[in-house]
Amino acid sequence: MTGDSIDATPARPPRRLHVLLLVLLPAVLQGAIVAAFGSRMFLWDEFFYVPAFREIGEGKPWLQWIWLQHNEHRIVWTKLLFLAHARFSGWNPMVEMYVSALLTALIAWGIWKLYRAAGPGHPAYFIPVALLLCSLAQYMNMLYGLMTCHYFTMAGMIWTLVFLLRRTWTALAAAIVCAFAALVSTLNAIVIAPVGLLVLVMTRQKPARWIVWSAAMLGCGYAYFRRYQRPGQIPAFDWSSAMAIRQAADTFLVNLGSPLSATDIMWSRALGLMTAGALVVLWLGVWRLGKRESHAGLVALSLIAVGSAAAVGIARSAGGAGTALESKYVIYSTLALVASYLGIACLPGLRARREILGGLTAMIGVGLMAANLVGFEQARAWQRDRRRANYFLQTIEMQPDDNLASIYVVPQLRDAAAYLRAARLGPFREPVDVLMAPRWREGLPTAPMTPGSSVRTHIVCPVDTLVDVGLVVAPPPGGTATGRVQVSVNAGGRVVGRRWIEAAGIHAIQYIRVDVVPPLHGCRGADLLVLATSDAPDAAGAVYSWTYPVYYAGVTRQGGRVIDQRSLGVAFNAFSYGLIE
Amino acid sequence: VIPRRRGVPRTARGARATAIGGLILVLLSTIACDRWRERFRLDNTHAHEPAPARTPLPDSGFLVRWGSHTVPLEMARGSSADARIAFTNVGGQSGPTGSRAIPATRSGGYAVRLAYDWTAASAETANTPRRRADLPHPMHPGETMTLLVPLDAPDQPGEYRITFELVQELVAWFSAKGAATLVVP
Numbered sequence: 001m002t003g004d005s006i007d008a009t010p011a012r013p014p015r016r017l018h019v020l021l022l023v024l025l026p027a028v029l030q031g032a033i034v035a036a037f038g039s040r041m042f043l044w045d046e047f048f049y050v051p052a053f054r055e056i057g058e059g060k061p062w063l064q065w066i067w068l069q070h071n072e073h074r075i076v077w078t079k080l081l082f083l084a085h086a087r088f089s090g091w092n093p094m095v096e097m098y099v100s101a102l103l104t105a106l107i108a109w110g111i112w113k114l115y116r117a118a119g120p121g122h123p124a125y126f127i128p129v130a131l132l133l134c135s136l137a138q139y140m141n142m143l144y145g146l147m148t149c150h151y152f153t154m155a156g157m158i159w160t161l162v163f164l165l166r167r168t169w170t171a172l173a174a175a176i177v178c179a180f181a182a183l184v185s186t187l188n189a190i191v192i193a194p195v196g197l198l199v200l201v202m203t204r205q206k207p208a209r210w211i212v213w214s215a216a217m218l219g220c221g222y223a224y225f226r227r228y229q230r231p232g233q234i235p236a237f238d239w240s241s242a243m244a245i246r247q248a249a250d251t252f253l254v255n256l257g258s259p260l261s262a263t264d265i266m267w268s269r270a271l272g273l274m275t276a277g278a279l280v281v282l283w284l285g286v287w288r289l290g291k292r293e294s295h296a297g298l299v300a301l302s303l304i305a306v307g308s309a310a311a312v313g314i315a316r317s318a319g320g321a322g323t324a325l326e327s328k329y330v331i332y333s334t335l336a337l338v339a340s341y342l343g344i345a346c347l348p349g350l351r352a353r354r355e356i357l358g359g360l361t362a363m364i365g366v367g368l369m370a371a372n373l374v375g376f377e378q379a380r381a382w383q384r385d386r387r388r389a390n391y392f393l394q395t396i397e398m399q400p401d402d403n404l405a406s407i408y409v410v411p412q413l414r415d416a417a418a419y420l421r422a423a424r425l426g427p428f429r430e431p432v433d434v435l436m437a438p439r440w441r442e443g444l445p446t447a448p449m450t451p452g453s454s455v456r457t458h459i460v461c462p463v464d465t466l467v468d469v470g471l472v473v474a475p476p477p478g479g480t481a482t483g484r485v486q487v488s489v490n491a492g493g494r495v496v497g498r499r500w501i502e503a504a505g506i507h508a509i510q511y512i513r514v515d516v517v518p519p520l521h522g523c524r525g526a527d528l529l530v531l532a533t534s535d536a537p538d539a540a541g542a543v544y545s546w547t548y549p550v551y552y553a554g555v556t557r558q559g560g561r562v563i564d565q566r567s568l569g570v571a572f573n574a575f576s577y578g579l580i581e
Numbered sequence: 582v583i584p585r586r587r588g589v590p591r592t593a594r595g596a597r598a599t600a601i602g603g604l605i606l607v608l609l610s611t612i613a614c615d616r617w618r619e620r621f622r623l624d625n626t627h628a629h630e631p632a633p634a635r636t637p638l639p640d641s642g643f644l645v646r647w648g649s650h651t652v653p654l655e656m657a658r659g660s661s662a663d664a665r666i667a668f669t670n671v672g673g674q675s676g677p678t679g680s681r682a683i684p685a686t687r688s689g690g691y692a693v694r695l696a697y698d699w700t701a702a703s704a705e706t707a708n709t710p711r712r713r714a715d716l717p718h719p720m721h722p723g724e725t726m727t728l729l730v731p732l733d734a735p736d737q738p739g740e741y742r743i744t745f746e747l748v749q750e751l752v753a754w755f756s757a758k759g760a761a762t763l764v765v766p
Binding site for chain 2: 081
């Protein structure tokens with residue numbers, strides 16, 4: 001899609017259906033991503049709000065939670081949103097993810113309006129923009145309910161610009177409301193104050209409107225920062241250090257290039273340079289061609305991205321430039337590409353415009369493919385991690401602290417889980433039907449499995465529907481296993497699953513998967529027998545299984561002898577649930 | 582510059598603003614209403630319990646009701662069988678299990694376990710149970726758990742009874758606190 005074919009089309013108003021499709025495209029794709037990879041499991045910061053629900057249930061005042069700082073942000077709309085839907089959804093963070101998708105439509109609509117304000121650009125130029133807005137480079141924003149706050153901020157800022165371009169006092173009031181709404185979502189929106197003023201100047205609006213805007217922004221700032229507490233975890237930036245400034249500049253550049261870099265830091269630097277180049281072309285083109293009024297919105301959009309990247313550079317460079325690649329920062333830096341691409345598309349008099357647009361289209365096309373491929377893998381890993389965390393949370397009373405430390409601060413987590421379970425909120429609304437050894441560090445090997453010492457465990461089935469069974473096996477220490485290993489699962493006097501594998505293929509401790517076909521419904525409480533046998537001729541070449549502290553009701557025997565007060569390493573439904581691959 | 586949308590009448594704009602404002606008001610009032618709060622309130626039957634601590638249970642925690650079992654009435658000498666034992670926590674506390682007991686204590690201090698042993702039928706008092714079965718997870722108040730325990734027939738032929746009871750290691754036998762034991766037959 002270069003400029004030739006598109007620009008040859010005579011300028012005419014785009015059809016409403018096309019506009020609707022372009023605006024809804026990113027929202028629909030984002031909704032599909034949420035449906036495919038979303039999870040009910042909370043992520044770290046969300047546990048912070050469990051006491052809020054408990055206090056509400058106890059009839060205590062709850063309004064202070066709305067204005068309470070969350071790091072440097074206030075995320076007012078996000079909190080109102082989950083407080084509002086929690087009663088109906090059982091506090092399902094997927095609702096917030098879908099709201100993020102809806103807000104993406106609002107964002108796309110706002111950007112479309114800024115694009116149309118810049119000139120009669122062809123609607124086809126908006127397709128890459130629509131795809132950028134829902135790129136999987138932003139998987140974390142899409143799949144984390146609390147990140148709705150960034151979508152509220154973005155929508156608020158973009159619609160502020162849309163309203164500022166209208167020259168009425170009502171529109172100015174609406175712009176101020178939108179700016180305040182964005183600011184009380186995340187502090188990133190602070191950049192809208194100077195950017196909005198620039199829009200008023202570029203569009204040559206009356207000075208009285210500049211004054212009202214500035215006064216309103218000062219008022220918003222005062223309201224926001226009144227009783228503000230500086231978060232302790234953000235170190236102050238050292239402006240006297242050349243190293244710190246260089247690192248911040250590098251982080252800035254990496255952040256600008258992050259939407260297309262597929263998390264590769266070197267590519268991100270290169271793409272950041274290219275994006276910066278495109279921005280310079282846009283700004284110079286707008287200046288020289290006298291398009292300051294028409295392009296004010298898109299220039300402002302680009303400045304939001306630059307301001308956000310600068311803020312990331314200053315506030316987060318201490319953690320290394322790689323921090324700027326985090327998915328949550330991509331949403332803002334995407335605006336740099338969007339603004340420069342759409343802005344240049346609406347600058348017909350710009351020298352070499354078609355070549356620049358062609359280059360940008362190619363860069364966005366290839367970059368989007370790479371970013372989405374990598375983002376797809378990251379989203380899958382994210383989903384896997386969420387499932388694992390969900391399982392740990394729902395079996396929290398069996399889990400050692402080590403397994404929980406990555407989920408939240410452990411004492412608070414144990415307390416929060418007890419409440420969530422009792423109130424059937426969040427992840428506890430849909431109990432997971434899976435079990436595997438929680439205290440795997442305390443595993444002990446059985447004796448070698450030979451024909452005379454097969455392992456047999458009699459179990460009270462701990463899951464409602466049994467889909468698969470996994471048995472831990474390990475090769476002999478320092479040797480190669482010989483023979484074949486069979487694992488069979490019996491229920492109600494019949495074999496419901498069986499698997500043979502060559503022992504020579506067992507090189508490390510692993511699970512042998514046995515599928516139960518068809519799945520055993522109503523399994524909980526029934527008798528199960530898991531039998532593992534090996535035809536290894538001697539102990540030296542025989543595989544082992546492992547036992548763990550008791551985590552299900554059962555009796556394990558090897559060669560007829562009871563292995564007392566230990567559970568054989570059996571995993572129930574762990575494969576189908578995704579805990580084991 | 583986006584022109585002002587003259588096509589939208591003032592009344593329509595007013596209605597739109599009222600609708601948005603109304604939506605926010607409905608949102609806030611929904612959150613504030615008592616029915617909404619009800620969803621997050623825990624009544625006494627679902628009382629919020631803290632995670633089981635590594636401490637002795639209070640006296641109200643030493644309560645158990647025995648359910649069904651599959652202890653065989655006859656066993657051949659030298660034979661073994663797995664018996665299902667069901668019991669319910671009728672106390673008001675969750676007890677720590679082996680996984681939440683003090684790891685440094687070999688006996689699993691503070692862990693609640695099922696203890697059992699044979700006693701000759703002719704004996705007047707039951708032997709102190711030596712065998713133990715770990716609970717896989719803490720029992721919540723009102724929860725019923727079914728354990729499998731391995732039974733080995735006594736070496737000497739004769740009539741025996743088997744006694745099951747709960748114990749909090751290094752703290753107390755449940756029977757000493759007034760709880761029932763399960764004696765078969």
